[in-house]
Amino acid sequence: MRKMKAFKEFLRSIKKYRGWIIFSILLAVGSATLALFIPKILGDMTNIAVDTYPNIDFGAILGLVWLVLGLLLGSAILNYAQGYILTIVAAKYTRDMREKIIDKISRLPIKYFDRHQYGDTLSLMTNDVDIITTTLSQEVTDISLSLSTLVGTMIIMLTISVPLSLVAFVVIPLSVLVVGKIMSHAQKFFLERQNTLGLLNNSIEEDYAGQLIIKSNSHEGVSFEDFDKTNQKLTTITRKAQFLSQLSIPVTHIFTNLGYVAIAVLGGVFTIGGQLTIGALQAFIQYVSRFNRPITEIASTTATIQGLLASSERIFNFLNEPEEEPDFEPAQTIPHVRGAVEFHDVNFGYFEDKPVIQNFSVKVEPGMKVAIVGPTGAGKTTLINLLMRFYDPTSGYITIDGVPTIEMKRSDVRKMFGMVLQDTWLFSGTVEDNLRYGCQSASLAEVKKAARASNVHHVIEALPRTYHSQISEDSDNISAGEKQLITIARAMVANPPMMILDEATSNVDTRTEQLIQDSFERLTSGRTSFVIAHRLSTIRNSDLILVMRDGNIVEQGTHDQLLKADGFYAELYNSQFVED
Numbered sequence: 001m002r003k004m005k006a007f008k009e010f011l012r013s014i015k016k017y018r019g020w021i022i023f024s025i026l027l028a029v030g031s032a033t034l035a036l037f038i039p040k041i042l043g044d045m046t047n048i049a050v051d052t053y054p055n056i057d058f059g060a061i062l063g064l065v066w067l068v069l070g071l072l073l074g075s076a077i078l079n080y081a082q083g084y085i086l087t088i089v090a091a092k093y094t095r096d097m098r099e100k101i102i103d104k105i106s107r108l109p110i111k112y113f114d115r116h117q118y119g120d121t122l123s124l125m126t127n128d129v130d131i132i133t134t135t136l137s138q139e140v141t142d143i144s145l146s147l148s149t150l151v152g153t154m155i156i157m158l159t160i161s162v163p164l165s166l167v168a169f170v171v172i173p174l175s176v177l178v179v180g181k182i183m184s185h186a187q188k189f190f191l192e193r194q195n196t197l198g199l200l201n202n203s204i205e206e207d208y209a210g211q212l213i214i215k216s217n218s219h220e221g222v223s224f225e226d227f228d229k230t231n232q233k234l235t236t237i238t239r240k241a242q243f244l245s246q247l248s249i250p251v252t253h254i255f256t257n258l259g260y261v262a263i264a265v266l267g268g269v270f271t272i273g274g275q276l277t278i279g280a281l282q283a284f285i286q287y288v289s290r291f292n293r294p295i296t297e298i299a300s301t302t303a304t305i306q307g308l309l310a311s312s313e314r315i316f317n318f319l320n321e322p323e324e325e326p327d328f329e330p331a332q333t334i335p336h337v338r339g340a341v342e343f344h345d346v347n348f349g350y351f352e353d354k355p356v357i358q359n360f361s362v363k364v365e366p367g368m369k370v371a372i373v374g375p376t377g378a379g380k381t382t383l384i385n386l387l388m389r390f391y392d393p394t395s396g397y398i399t400i401d402g403v404p405t406i407e408m409k410r411s412d413v414r415k416m417f418g419m420v421l422q423d424t425w426l427f428s429g430t431v432e433d434n435l436r437y438g439c440q441s442a443s444l445a446e447v448k449k450a451a452r453a454s455n456v457h458h459v460i461e462a463l464p465r466t467y468h469s470q471i472s473e474d475s476d477n478i479s480a481g482e483k484q485l486i487t488i489a490r491a492m493v494a495n496p497p498m499m500i501l502d503e504a505t506s507n508v509d510t511r512t513e514q515l516i517q518d519s520f521e522r523l524t525s526g527r528t529s530f531v532i533a534h535r536l537s538t539i540r541n542s543d544l545i546l547v548m549r550d551g552n553i554v555e556q557g558t559h560d561q562l563l564k565a566d567g568f569y570a571e572l573y574n575s576q577f578v579e580d
Contacts, residue, residue: 005313006309006310006312006313006316007309007312009312009316010132010308010309010312010316013093013097013316014093014136016096017089017092017093020085020088020089021086021089021140023085024082024085024086024089024140024141024144025082025140025144027078027079027081027082027085028078028079028082028141028144028145028148029144029148030078031074031075031076031078031079031082031145032075032145032148032149032152033148033152034071034072034074034075034078035071035072035075035149036149036152036153036156036290037071038068038071038072039283039286039287039290040156040283041064041067041068041071042068042282042283042286044064044279045061045064045065045279046278046279046282046283048060048061048064049061079141079145082141082144083141086136086137086140086141087137089136089137090133090134090136090137091133093132093133093136094129094130094133097129097132097133097315098125098129100319101121101124101125101129101315101318101319102125104318104319104321104323105121107323107324108321108323108324109322109323109324109390109391110385110390110391111350111391112321114350117198117199117202118202119198119199119201119202119203119204120195120198120199120201120202121198121318122201122202123194123197123198123201123202124198124314124315124318126201127194127197127198127201127311128194128311128314128315129311129315131194131307131308131310131311132308132311132312132315134304135304135305135307135308138304139301139304139305139308142301143301145294146294146301147294149290149294150291150294153287153290153291153294154169154291156287157284157287157288157291160276160280160283160284160287161267161270161275161276161280161284163266163270164263164266164267164270164284167259167262167263167266168259168263168288168291170259171255171256171258171259174255178251178255182244182245182247182251185244186240186241186244186245186306189237189240189241189244190241190245190306190307190309190310191309191310191313191314192237193234193237193238193241193310194307194310194311194314195314196230196233196234196237197234198314199230200227200230200231200234203226203227203230204227207223207227241306245306259288260288260289263284263285263288264285267281267284267285268281324410325392327408327409327410328406328407328408328409331407331408331409331412332403332404332407332408333408333412334400334401334403334408334412334416337400337401337416337497337498338366338401338497339364339366339367339368339400339401339497339498339527339528340363340364340365340366340399340400340401340402340528341363341364341387341398341399341400341498341528342361342362342363342364342398342399343360343361343362343363343383343386343396343398344361344396344397344398344399345359345360345361345395345396346359346360346361346386346393346395346396346397346398347359347360347393347394347395347396348382348386348391348393348394349394350382350391355394355551356379356382356551357379357382357383357386357393357551357552358550358551358552359396359552360379360383360396360551360552360553361396361553362546362553362556364528364544366528367525367526367527367528368528368529368543368544369524369528369529369531369541369542369543369544370528370529370530370531370542370543370544370545370546371530371531371532371533371539371542371544371545371546372530372531372532372533372545372546372548373532373533373534373536373539373545373546373547373548373569373572374547374548374549374572375549375572378548378549378550378551379548379550379551380532380548381502381532382551383530383548384419384500384502384530384532386398387405387417387500387530388413388414388417388419388500389405389406389410389413389414392406400413400416415496416496416497416498417496417497417498417499417500418438418491418492418494418495418496418498418499418500419491419499419500419502420484420487420488420490420491420499420500420501420502421487421502422502424480424483424484424486424487425487426471426483426486426487428470428471429470429471430465430467430468430469430470430471431460431463431466431467431468431469431471431486432444432447432467432468434471434486434490435447435450435451435467435486435489435490435493436490436493437490438490438491438493438494438496439493439494439495442493444467446493447467447489447493448467450489450490450492450493451489453489453492454485454486454488454489454492455485456482456485456486456488456489459478459482459485460486463478471486488501497527497528498527498528498529498530499524499527499528499529499530500529500530500531501529501530501531501532501533502532521541536569536572536573539559540559541559542558542559543558544556544557544558545557545558545559545562545569547562547567547568547569547572549568554567554568555567555568555569
């Protein structure tokens with residue numbers, strides 16, 4: 001059932017190219033048909049030589065030789081044209097499939113990425129797509145040639161000798177039955193192989209990206225053992241899958257060779273009895289060889305077909321993943337964002353049986369600086385996820401300027417916020433390109449102004465090509481703290497109505513942190529901002545501090561008010577002060 005579903009999905013995915021594929025198959029049929037006449041002509045040449053011996057009619061034989069050469073040339077041309085068309089189709093199909101996967105990624109909810117390894121998704125776009133396109137470009141040619149050769153050969157063999165043909169044909173159902181049983185067992189190993197390959201790719205990506213941590217903790221041995229375990233599992237599964245799939249070839253050979261022996265013996269009897277000419281027997285034996293060859297070739301493609309079905313199942317399962325719920329229609333808009341934010345009795349949990357936020361309500365006036373503090377797991381980052389509509393509340397709702405966010409487009413909600421995360425992310429490109437990521441229309445002067453405000457201008461100016469220098473997440477010419485400063489400047493360039501900082505100063509030294517705080521105070525003046533911080537000394541000047549514990553606001557107020565209350569906030573603050 002799963003194999004049929006995957007195959008149907010594959011057929012639907014090639015609907016756009018179905019005409020070209022059918023045309024290429026017809027070319028393959030034409031090529032095979034031209035080649036099919038050659039054994040018959042060679043048999044005629046033998047009969048001419050026997051019938052005209054000792055005065056052999058070389059003129060007639062030469063004419064047949066030229067005909068054979070013409071058939072070979074025509075078959076080669078049609079075969080080349082068919083291969084050329086399928087190569088183009090496969091290349092375009094690869095492009096389309098990868099575009100579909102990228103487009104799907106953009107429409108998946110954040111929870112998908114929270115629950116799946118991105119190395120496995122990367123494997124979909126590379127290994128699984130390559131398996132499908134390789135099958136499309138190569139196996140369609142082989143199968144269409146094999147099937148057309150098989151059918152054509154059967155027809156010609158019947159015209160030569162029905163009894164001999166029946167002996168040859170009896171091997172087909174027997175070999176198909178046995179090979180089908182073998183392949184049904186092999187399919188599960190092919191699917192498991194692709195899943196394990198995804199895990200291996202994820203392991204490689206993690207080990208490559210985390211070399212600094214691996215080496216600093218002397219974790220190379222354990223990392224290698226983990227990799228070797230997954231790699232060995234992949235080797236074992238691949239060996240089982242290939243063994244079962246390749247077993248189809250010798251099984252097919254056994255049946256075809258038994259049929260070949262029976263035909264040789266029976267054909268000899270018919271020739272001695274005058275029921276067949278020598279040329280006809282010669283031609284029939286050649287057709288038997290041609291008849292057995294496509295059966296063997298079709299059997300040998302079963303391994304590739306099983307790989308195609310396994311990869312198709314993985315890809316189309318991914319493409320059928322639930323997407324973000326459609327935006328509310330008609331979506332509401334806010335022409336001029338003031339920045340009034342309110343949580344109305346919000347409840348939320350990543351899993352139904354594990355609530356993270358419970359009965360959460362708070363009102364934030366425009367222009368307020370709101371700090372969110374609390375121990376790990378209290379729900380601080382979850383609040384930001386809800387605010388940005390990465391997730392929607394299980395119950396309750398959030399409003400911006402009185403408009404429920406659930407009634408607005410997600411893209412409109414997210415454009416209202418500039419966001420700086422603890423984990424920096426820079427893409428491969430110039431410094432200027434990275435800074436203009438959230439506002440492509442920003443001028444270089446505006447970019448430099450934001451860089452100065454975030455105290456990263458002098459760092460950029462020290463680079464070989466200043467703002468035109470190439471950087472990426474893995475660049476070693478700038479430090480982790482400097483990367484964080486660039487991400488802060490990027491948010492400043494976007495100049496959104498509201499700002500969110502999630503531990504944005506965790507990767508910088510104390511002096512740079514103070515400079516950033518001063519710059520941030522100036523840039524957020526009159527603008528609603530939310531700051532998640534573990535260093536409570538950095539949020540003393542906040543207009544409102546929300547103290548969270550187990551998904552609830554246990555305290556709220558200013559820094560001085562909360563210290564006077566001598567509650568949970570005071571306990572957190574004093575513990576950090578003592579530690580400092």
